[in-house]
Amino acid sequence: MTAGPEVVEKTPKSAESAPPPATLGGDSKRSVEQIALLLFIIVPFLALVAAVPLAWGWGVSWLDLGLLVAMYFIGCHGITIGFHRYFTHGSFKAKRPLRIALAIMGSLAVEGPLVRWVADHRRHHKFSDAEGDPHSPWRYGETVPALLKGLWWAHMAWMFDEEQTPQHKFAPDLIKDPAIRRISRQFVLWTSVSLLIPPLIGGLVTMSWWGAFTAFLWGSLVRVALLHHVTWSINSICHAVGKRPFKSRDRSGNVWWLAILSCGESWHNLHHADPTSARHGVLKGQLDSSARLIRWFEQLRWAYDVRWPNASRLDSRRQENGSRRKDKAAQAA
Template identity: 35%
Template sequence: MRDNRVLRGRHLHRLQRRHFILFDVLPFVGTLAALALLAVRPIGGMEIGLFAAMWLVTGLGLTVGYHRLFTHGAFTTTGWVSNLLIVMGSMAGRGPMISWAAMHRRHHELSDHDGDLHSPNLHGAGWRRRLHGFVHAQLTWMVEHDYPNVAHYVPDLIARRSWVNVNGYYYAWVLLGLAIPAVLGGLISASVWGVLTGFLWGGVVRMFVVEQTMSAINSLNHMLGSRPFQTRGDNSRNLGVMAWLAWGEGWHNNHHAFPYSAAFGLRWSEFDLGFLFIRALEAAGLAWNVKVPAPERITARMTAHPAEAAPDFGHG
């Protein structure tokens, strides 16, 4: 029986392969080129600063915008902030916001079960099959996959005309994310070399690192780490190191237990850069209705039987 929740077709698969080549393969090649150029001239504070700034901007666009706001409705913000978050997330080159949100909602619906687009746990036992699952979740699932029907998964998002309009300029925003560090590199250094290294380190290398970091949440965080919460049939796990590297995303078991929560780190010791940014928006009057589970609910989920702990996906 046909599953109307997903779309398949040669045209979609061609688009997926093209996106994979443009924003996964080419950034990898560009990263190798940037590393090779280190033999010609080492990088300095400018390149490191541009990399860090663009890593922060695009990473927050993904975790705060794409993930917590649009996919799960974890807080409310103004129109211009939400549009800016689409631009910031788009510059990461991880796909248009509406598509990303649809795929992530399907991931929560079917996490580590048949139909999950990027589970590492559906390829059998043994180290070879486990390695195959890791590579699939980290990278190769993006080459060709079922496309979630946005009319089914994200009707709330496609009903917002301004979001659809900004989302429609996805490729322009990706190019902007490459152009900004190139222009800044040229202006700061007053040289063509600065344009090149700004483009490479603030643009290409940053895109590659952000992509690999976000993909590691799909792979590593469904294979390794702690499970303080029982979740509905998935293998989501917490990895503190990934929380630091991925803007708070590494508290993945926490997130699967409370998908609606704006905070992925649920304890004072769980560093969550994305949530700190949301709190800063709230303090500035730019975010409200910030959803965080009550302490007693967190405690109850820790002791609940899995069958009694089905998550609220929180994307109404």
């Protein structure tokens, strides 16, 4: 990575000098958080399957769909703006209330504790598509069977590997922040809040248990399952296929049909070419809702020192293609 939060290579000299762990199980994945994550992966997926017959003429309302969309994009932007561009890469600086809000919003996506998420992702960038990368789809080779196995690994199987990412090594800056450490340790609490908001609203609006149930099915379970698989597709699909207009040391590519659902994250090639850029969709027509929100945060003075892309920086990262045709970068968010 070119810049961003410093990754400390040395672990603390003694356990006494280190802050408390930011996840309930520390670096170990055999913890209540990991068991909870397994349940929150399986149950929403089963709900997604069950939602198909339920949606066939009954079992879904505009309220349910509204809750699904609202909760989806709250959690998605919490991950893309908060966990990813801000906490992992330092694409901008945030005032304290926004920092806390982004930590909570990302936690509502039910993708694991904040500090573990950031540590795993910083490790991914350090070893991207090479030995040490926790979720490269090229892990097993380049043959079709190997790639299919690798895609499954990169999509979700890697999360249950016993290999540990040392959090004190890859996310020391977050561990030192008591508020962020507390939010990270409260992963199960924020997951419960995330799952309970839709049925609470659905039940109160319809004044019925059935309204609460369908809101829970669509606004909680189906929403979480959909967001999970979109996020995981960035790790798997976007490292296996897609256009690569910018130079990077890995196989990250742009997958246009995931752009809206991923809130701009699927413009993955530029991200790996310039990890600290606050905008990933930099070419004409590349929608990036996360960059738009960061721009609004900047205009409201909630965010500052934003690392926006510029033409010379982008040109230095373009792939050589003979005449080096220069597309205009979409710098105005």
